Structure formats: C-alpha cells, structure tokens
Amino acid sequence: MSTEHIDIFDTTLRDGEQVPGCKLNTAQKLKIADALDNLGVDIIEAGFPISSPGDFHSVEEIAKLVKNATVCGLSRAVQKDIEVAAEALKYAKRPRIHTGIGTSDSHIKHKFNSTREKIIEQAVEAVKFARNFTSDVEFYAEDAGRTDNAFLAEVCTAVVKAGATVLNIPDTTGYCLPDEYGAKIKYLTEHVVGIEKVKLSCHCHNDLGLATANAIAGVINGARQIECTINGIGERAGNTALEEVVMILRQHPALHLSTNIKTQQLTGLSRMVSQEMGMTVQANKAIVGENAFAHSSGIHQDGVIKNRETYEIIDPADVGVTESSIVLTARSGRSALAYTAKKIGYELTKNDLDIIYLEFLKFADNCKQVQDNDLHHIIALSKNRLQINY
Structure with a gap:
C-alpha cells in the first residue's frame, strides 16, 4: 500500500x-x-x-x-x-x-x-x-x-x-x-x-x-x-x-x-x-518538553540503560535531542548510579557501588535531583573506604 x-x-x-x-x-x-x-x-x-x-x-x-x-x-x-x-x-x-x-x-x-x-x-x-x-x-x-x-x-x-x-x-x-x-x-x-x-x-x-x-x-x-x-x-x-x-x-x-x-x-x-x-514549554510536553526523554525511576533507568527501546518509542536523535537523560533522584537504582558515575570518570566495583549507594540515598532524600557535582561530593565522602579507579 x-x-x-x-x-x-x-x-x-x-x-x-x-x-x-x-x-x-x-x-x-x-x-x-x-x-x-x-x-x-x-x-x-x-x-x-x-x-x-x-x-x-x-x-x-x-x-x-x-x-x-x-x-x-x-x-x-x-x-x-x-x-x-x-x-x-x-x-x-x-x-x-x-x-x-x-x-x-x-x-x-x-x-x-x-x-x-x-x-x-x-x-x-x-x-x-x-x-x-x-x-x-x-x-x-x-x-x-x-x-x-x-x-x-x-x-x-x-x-x-x-x-x-x-x-x-x-x-x-x-x-x-x-x-x-x-x-x-x-x-x-x-x-x-x-x-x-x-x-x-x-x-x-x-x-x-x-x-x-x-x-x-x-x-x-x-x-x-x-x-x-x-x-x-x-x-x-x-x-x-x-x-x-x-x-x-x-x-x-x-x-x-x-x-x-x-x-x-x-x-x-x-x-x-x-x-x-516568551512562552515556556511545559517540562512534560510530548516530543519537545525538557523531560520528554528524561528518566528518574530506577526501573525505567535500568531498562533504558540496557536498551533504550524498553521505555522510549522515539529515538531522541530523530527530534534533535542528543541523548536520553538519566536523572539521579532518590528513586534511582544502582545501575543508574554506576552509569552516571562512569560518565563523570569513575569505574566502580560492586563493593564500591554498594557503599556509595547508601551515601547517595541519604543525599538524594534531601534534594530533588542529584547533579554531577553532588555525585563527586558523595564519592569523595566515601573515598577513604573505597578502592576507586580515578
């Protein structure tokens, strides 16, 4: 047809x-x-x-x-x-x-x-x-x-x-x-x-x-x-x-x-x-909103990291977005934490991740979103107890 x-x-x-x-x-x-x-x-x-x-x-x-x-x-x-x-x-x-x-x-x-x-x-x-x-x-x-x-x-x-x-x-x-x-x-x-x-x-x-x-x-x-x-x-x-x-x-x-x-x-x-x-686009606006390709739930983040299509029906590049966004919050899981840490220069072992995740949750419970600078700080708090490859 x-x-x-x-x-x-x-x-x-x-x-x-x-x-x-x-x-x-x-x-x-x-x-x-x-x-x-x-x-x-x-x-x-x-x-x-x-x-x-x-x-x-x-x-x-x-x-x-x-x-x-x-x-x-x-x-x-x-x-x-x-x-x-x-x-x-x-x-x-x-x-x-x-x-x-x-x-x-x-x-x-x-x-x-x-x-x-x-x-x-x-x-x-x-x-x-x-x-x-x-x-x-x-x-x-x-x-x-x-x-x-x-x-x-x-x-x-x-x-x-x-x-x-x-x-x-x-x-x-x-x-x-x-x-x-x-x-x-x-x-x-x-x-x-x-x-x-x-x-x-x-x-x-x-x-x-x-x-x-x-x-x-x-x-x-x-x-x-x-x-x-x-x-x-x-x-x-x-x-x-x-x-x-x-x-x-x-x-x-x-x-x-x-x-x-x-x-x-x-x-x-x-x-x-x-x-x-001068008219702001709502963050959850379909296709072009700031959050259209952002993921904050641990379950969703784990799926997207493994395969984007698990939670996205549109490739972000098709509408001019560079990549999906993994947003670290108190709802994020270990896979999202490890993924983001790697992007900013840290290769975490499973043991490293277990310890850092506890510190991460304490921090995340008190803010809306954990930024890259925050993550550097969280890792620094635990660095004396960890063997991290910088």
Whole structure:
C-alpha cells in the first residue's frame, strides 16, 4: 500500500501569535518563517493582513522571504479583507487566501444574526471573489465541530462549486471527541459534491486536551491537511501541536500517511519559538518538553540503560535531542548510579557501588535531583573506604 502525503499547515504566526503576551515583531516573524520553511512545512499561515498595518507588513515580508512553502493570509468572508490579503501576498511564489465564515447555528444566530441561506450566499461570494486573486483558496467553516453535518456538507458543496481548493473543518472550541470529529470528516468525504477535487483540512483546538487526537482521527478518515502550531500554542488552551502529529504519523507507518517535515529540527525550532514568544514549554510536553526523554525511576533507568527501546518509542536523535537523560533522584537504582558515575570518570566495583549507594540515598532524600557535582561530593565522602579507579 502506498503512503499518502499529509500537508502540514503551520499557523504559529497567525493563530499561535494570538496568545496573550506573545506578540512578535516583523523580524521575529521572519526568523520563525524561515525556520518553518527549512523545516519542510507545506503551508505557512503568515498572518491576518487586515488586522493591523504591522500584520500586513509582516505577511508581505514573509511572502518575499519564503522559498518553498505556500504562504497563506487569513481573511473574513468580506471583500475588503480579501483584497488586503491578496495585496499582502502579491510577492509570494505560492499564495493562498484563507477565507471563511461561521457555520454553526450558534454563530449564525448570535454572531451574525443571519440565516443558513445567507451564510451560504456570503461564503460563495467570498470564495468567488478570492479566486480573482489566486487559484489557491481555502475556505474555513468556523465552528464546524458544532455544525450540523448535513448543513456543513451543503456549505462545503457550495464553496467547492465556487472554486475553493481546500476545505478547513475547524473544531473551533475544542468540543469534539475524536470519534465524532473523525466521523464528521468521513461524512464530508461521502456527501460533499466535488470532494475529489479538494483537500479536507483539520484545524483542532485543545480546550479538552483532544486537539492532536482529533487531527489524527481526521486524517485517518480522509483529511489530507493538518493545521497546527509549534508547541501547540494558540487561542485559549492552544492548537494541535505540529511536533505531535508529525511524530505520530512517523511512528505509526501502518497508517500509510507521511509528511515532509525534517524531524531532527523539531526540538531546536520548539526552543526558538518559546524564546521569541516568551512562552515556556511545559517540562512534560510530548516530543519537545525538557523531560520528554528524561528518566528518574530506577526501573525505567535500568531498562533504558540496557536498551533504550524498553521505555522510549522515539529515538531522541530523530527530534534533535542528543541523548536520553538519566536523572539521579532518590528513586534511582544502582545501575543508574554506576552509569552516571562512569560518565563523570569513575569505574566502580560492586563493593564500591554498594557503599556509595547508601551515601547517595541519604543525599538524594534531601534534594530533588542529584547533579554531577553532588555525585563527586558523595564519592569523595566515601573515598577513604573505597578502592576507586580515578
């Protein structure tokens, strides 16, 4: 069975930058955009050009810079938005306009004070207008996660006929369960007229911690684009994390889905985005967190020392981490102590190890982590009783 390509649509510079306190200047955006282009993402959503003169300028400069990826600009289903997005993208080698409107009954009633019929009419007009500027037009059905499937299919059919090339199905509020979101994508593949001419895209939020699971459910059921951000940053609880979905697809070849991402760059880019945005990555964050390849339990440490694959399903080098980390704590066993001691220059016999381990436990019970300097100190306390080969 052949492997199918999943487009990675990165929205770190648009949805990701909407995090309070994470505003980037143009120079910072260009730095990240260049790194994303080198990473191998297929589409970079550079911003929302009409939102401010600064955002327009950033999108324009990113469009000039990016060599490989499609550069995308967001707009509402409003002609002025679309015109401004097109102007900002005029230097892009591969421009895409991303336009759309809310489709759930909640949005139609409370946000737009409109009707289903008028929403379809506005969506069609927006897509047709955008096609005047580029052949690559993505339509987003905001709050698709809470939109009735039959009506969503009706909207999608109308915008495909109008010229949309990508259909974005956002779980805007992070409400869907994975089986629900997957079923929604499957329903659209079966009920949207002309679906074979376009790509379905997953844009999932993490309000219930299900963004990554929902995106994977989406591609399993027929979507061929995932919209995501570095470190999963984004509105409220964030978006689908790029590094997570990429590594899930890589580690599960039975899915027969692949990306062009150079995974060895993931950790470095994660740290760059964290630094530029001033947003710390939680230590236990999957793939790129500080503790993603750290082991402190004696049982785990013993297994990893003997064979890394006993407790790691990803080779750290595959995501740009030099090696697994053995962290000495009061839960560490003799094998971890001997392993670390050897790394800092000590060859311990079994007798040496038995004596040092008792001193080690006394020390470790009073601190969170035993550092290399601490271990030198522990060994020094016992050196008169030991025959250690320095």
